[in-house]
Amino acid sequence: MNAPNSDLAPNAPRFSGAPGHVESYFLRANDPRSERALWLKTTILAPLNGPAVAETWFIWFSPSRTIAHKDTHPLAGTNFSLEKVTVGSWAFEPNQRISGEIRGKRFDLGLEKVAHPVAAPLSIYPWRALREGPFPKSKLLTPAPWVRFSGTVDLGDETIDLTGWEGMQGHNWGKEHAYEYVWGQCLFPGELPAMMEGFTGRVQIAGRTTPRMSALVVRRGTEEFRFDRIFDFWRQDAALEGDSWNLRLFGSGGEARLKMDAGGRPMVCLGYQNPGGEMRYCFNSKLARVELAVQPKTGPAFELSSAHGGALEFLRSTPDPRFPEVV
Amino acid sequence: MKLAFIEAMRGWVAGDDGKEHPIAFEVRARQADRPGHFALEGVMYAPPWVTETEARGTLIIAPLLRSLTYRVEFGDLTLRAQKHPSILALKKTMTEMDTTISRGDQIIARGMMRFDLGETIPFVASWLQIRTDAARRLQAGATLLERKRIAG
Numbered sequence: 001m002n003a004p005n006s007d008l009a010p011n012a013p014r015f016s017g018a019p020g021h022v023e024s025y026f027l028r029a030n031d032p033r034s035e036r037a038l039w040l041k042t043t044i045l046a047p048l049n050g051p052a053v054a055e056t057w058f059i060w061f062s063p064s065r066t067i068a069h070k071d072t073h074p075l076a077g078t079n080f081s082l083e084k085v086t087v088g089s090w091a092f093e094p095n096q097r098i099s100g101e102i103r104g105k106r107f108d109l110g111l112e113k114v115a116h117p118v119a120a121p122l123s124i125y126p127w128r129a130l131r132e133g134p135f136p137k138s139k140l141l142t143p144a145p146w147v148r149f150s151g152t153v154d155l156g157d158e159t160i161d162l163t164g165w166e167g168m169q170g171h172n173w174g175k176e177h178a179y180e181y182v183w184g185q186c187l188f189p190g191e192l193p194a195m196m197e198g199f200t201g202r203v204q205i206a207g208r209t210t211p212r213m214s215a216l217v218v219r220r221g222t223e224e225f226r227f228d229r230i231f232d233f234w235r236q237d238a239a240l241e242g243d244s245w246n247l248r249l250f251g252s253g254g255e256a257r258l259k260m261d262a263g264g265r266p267m268v269c270l271g272y273q274n275p276g277g278e279m280r281y282c283f284n285s286k287l288a289r290v291e292l293a294v295q296p297k298t299g300p301a302f303e304l305s306s307a308h309g310g311a312l313e314f315l316r317s318t319p320d321p322r323f324p325e326v327v
Numbered sequence: 328m329k330l331a332f333i334e335a336m337r338g339w340v341a342g343d344d345g346k347e348h349p350i351a352f353e354v355r356a357r358q359a360d361r362p363g364h365f366a367l368e369g370v371m372y373a374p375p376w377v378t379e380t381e382a383r384g385t386l387i388i389a390p391l392l393r394s395l396t397y398r399v400e401f402g403d404l405t406l407r408a409q410k411h412p413s414i415l416a417l418k419k420t421m422t423e424m425d426t427t428i429s430r431g432d433q434i435i436a437r438g439m440m441r442f443d444l445g446e447t448i449p450f451v452a453s454w455l456q457i458r459t460d461a462a463r464r465l466q467a468g469a470t471l472l473e474r475k476r477i478a479g
Contacts (some may be wrong), residue, residue, distance in 0.1 A: 094449075257347065266401055293349045293374075295337055297443065301349035303374040 225253030340438030
């Protein structure tokens, strides 16, 4: 597996204390048996003007109800370190535990990083320079692509046992959110465990918006297939239509075709503020349908699918009237 | 001495629902007694119908008809693919072939398979009976199928 090459641990905080920074730790847990998922996220927002804050997010997805809460805390009194992140009542110890409370919703979850090559830390970016250099302004790492959960979530009127739920833990940071992106991740349990994570994004350089750039990493068993020729625009095709994302990519891993669709599935709109003050709108579902087909350059062609296990996010610069509430 | 070579073809086929599926085969072709005929033996990858399975068939090279025709049987399915080489579009006509998959008389998927030009050197080497990565891959695939058969 191509693990991130960096002197810093994947979960090491990148915030130096200087203004103009946004950084998040996030976890998702999916019920493998039904359409239910939990999304937890904590963010440092250090605006260019004004005091830095920490935000916590709690999103519950199920067909019967979607619950979305966000709290904002002064950064003073919080702790962001490699070993532990604490924000208000929230406490996150990577690969061990996350617990906290928000608006009467409580969670206390054990995190077990799955011991399989598929679950090794992952960077979609092909080069260290993209992770650590000035371009792009937003960085993405997945310290734990496959996490097994235990413990409970108390929704106030219902307590749910998350034992056996599976998901991932991610970490991103940068000077600002990307201008526009789609990000997807999915686990495919089975005899030969597999996972995929990918993105399509556009960034702004000198006031101009770049074409869409895409990358995808697929892991299956002990193999990794990378489709990460981000700047090779001739060998990638991304189509965004409604709440679906279709991607066709060529790379060193061969050819991949991905379809993720959250149409008709629970979705929330989250407001992500950039350090400069402008808002970005993240349309977020953790119950997307996923169909992935891979034609490697050598070896077996294969297909993977998930009925409701896909994490799918669309970040846009404008709100959507379908979502009157921006959390 | 009879001719033999190893060939891998990859592509995508779509069923009636329009959904595209990857498909690939890696076969060893051995010259048969009939002129222009080769016996094929190898491994087929055609999800969602089969993840990997034994494949057998024939390749008929007919210079007068300007055609190469593959018929590969795997499980209860048959792959048919044909290319018509032309010097007017040599690369395309030598590397791409229209493909169908059928069950009995019914075609269940159609598409296109390609020969990867990056595989040219191993392909040529395989004619010379040099042990190449292609040969090792084919052997590995055959061994895997054998193990699966033994394991039941």
